[in-house]
Amino acid sequence: MATFKFEEKDIPYQVGQSIAGALFDSGIYGISHSKQSKKLRGAFCMNGDCCGCYVKVSDVQVLACRTPATKSITVKRGGTGEI
Amino acid sequence: MKYDVCIVGAGLSGLAALHTLSNESLRVAIVDDRSEIGGNFLKRKWLLDEPERFNWLVEKEISDSVDVYLNHEAIGVYADESLGITDQLSLKQIQAEVYLQCTGLRELPYLFDGWQLPGVITLDAFLQLRLIEQVNFPHHIGIVGQNPLLEIAADKLASEGFNLIRTTTEQSVQTVGNKQVEYLMLDGEPYPVDIVITSKGYIPVNELAHLYKKPDAFDYRPQNHPMTLSERIYRAGQSAAVTTPELSIQSGQRVAKEIISNLQKEGV
Numbered sequence: 001m002a003t004f005k006f007e008e009k010d011i012p013y014q015v016g017q018s019i020a021g022a023l024f025d026s027g028i029y030g031i032s033h034s035k036q037s038k039k040l041r042g043a044f045c046m047n048g049d050c051c052g053c054y055v056k057v058s059d060v061q062v063l064a065c066r067t068p069a070t071k072s073i074t075v076k077r078g079g080t081g082e083i
Numbered sequence: 084m085k086y087d088v089c090i091v092g093a094g095l096s097g098l099a100a101l102h103t104l105s106n107e108s109l110r111v112a113i114v115d116d117r118s119e120i121g122g123n124f125l126k127r128k129w130l131l132d133e134p135e136r137f138n139w140l141v142e143k144e145i146s147d148s149v150d151v152y153l154n155h156e157a158i159g160v161y162a163d164e165s166l167g168i169t170d171q172l173s174l175k176q177i178q179a180e181v182y183l184q185c186t187g188l189r190e191l192p193y194l195f196d197g198w199q200l201p202g203v204i205t206l207d208a209f210l211q212l213r214l215i216e217q218v219n220f221p222h223h224i225g226i227v228g229q230n231p232l233l234e235i236a237a238d239k240l241a242s243e244g245f246n247l248i249r250t251t252t253e254q255s256v257q258t259v260g261n262k263q264v265e266y267l268m269l270d271g272e273p274y275p276v277d278i279v280i281t282s283k284g285y286i287p288v289n290e291l292a293h294l295y296k297k298p299d300a301f302d303y304r305p306q307n308h309p310m311t312l313s314e315r316i317y318r319a320g321q322s323a324a325v326t327t328p329e330l331s332i333q334s335g336q337r338v339a340k341e342i343i344s345n346l347q348k349e350g351v
């Protein structure tokens with residue numbers, strides 16, 4: 001199975017899964033963190049509305065629910081403002 | 084790019100309108116921000132009794148004369164009232180005689196203490212993960228909120244053998260956990276959960292009509308009322324607060340007919 005890296009860990013994914021979906025499938029929910037409270041945040045709406053799922057792909061902030069998982073990308077926790 | 088009609092949203096009502104319009108010799112474009120047609124129906128069909136009834140619309144071939152812009156989001160309106168759409172790489176300008184908003188319903192999450200914890204997701208998020216992304220779910224699932232569709236989802240999950248913690252509106256609800264949700268607290272009692280699904284209901288997505296400064300654009304009503312083309316923006320489907328897939332489709336067809344007759348009056 002193809003994988004990508006999230007915080008140094010290999011995450012398998014299926015074609016058609018978003019980064020957030022693949023991480024959820026692996027049981028990893030805390031994929032982002034709030035800049036204010038410093039607490040972990042995760043995908044909430046899977047629709048691009050809540051902004052709880054910001055991650056960094058090669059240092060660029062993207063919404064994990066709107067970004068397809070692709071081979072060998074390097075993903076790190078991103079930061080989001082508090083809602 | 085110039086069109087007679089630009090439909091925004093390729094869900095049931097948008098597709099119904101599209102097929103009615105494409106029987107005429109009109110130049111039609113349809114825009115959707117997803118990579119495939121079908122809109123919210125693709126995930127919410129899990130909650131319908133006989134979703135197959137609606138498949139024909141999603142499977143029906145789209146005529147070659149229609150321009151389909153998938154992966155394109157409508158982001159703004161230019162001074163000349165043309166619509167700006169983007170696939171994040173480029174920006175296109177769509178000029179049309181009329182715009183038809185078929186943007187459906189957006190979910191309202193039910194917010195309670197601790198909803199921000201990772202592992203708490205909305206019903207739509209659950210449906211997206213499960214139906215579209217084929218994600219496997221852990222065993223213990225908390226259910227919080229008053230959306231009647233949430234009840235249907237919970238019944239289905241229970242029948243599949245998931246262990247559900249259901250809540251009522253009278254209970255005080257809170258989730259706690261260190262890095263992600265671990266317990267659902269009901270009236271102070273802790274129940275272990277792996278994830279929580281929350282939902283309050285839906286509201287129509289009406290941004291496009293607002294962009295065109297026509298928040299009360301013409302939409303499907305059982306009792307038709309006359310309107311003029313000068314409105315230029317129409318709505319159909321659940322963005323017009325229609326409640327069932329059947330009505331969504333009917334409203335798409337009905338509004339499309341209205342558009343055709345108004346375009347003919349204007350001699351387009």
Ligand code: FES
Nearest residue numbers: 044046050051065
């Ligand atoms: S999960 Fe809400 S924006 Fe990505």
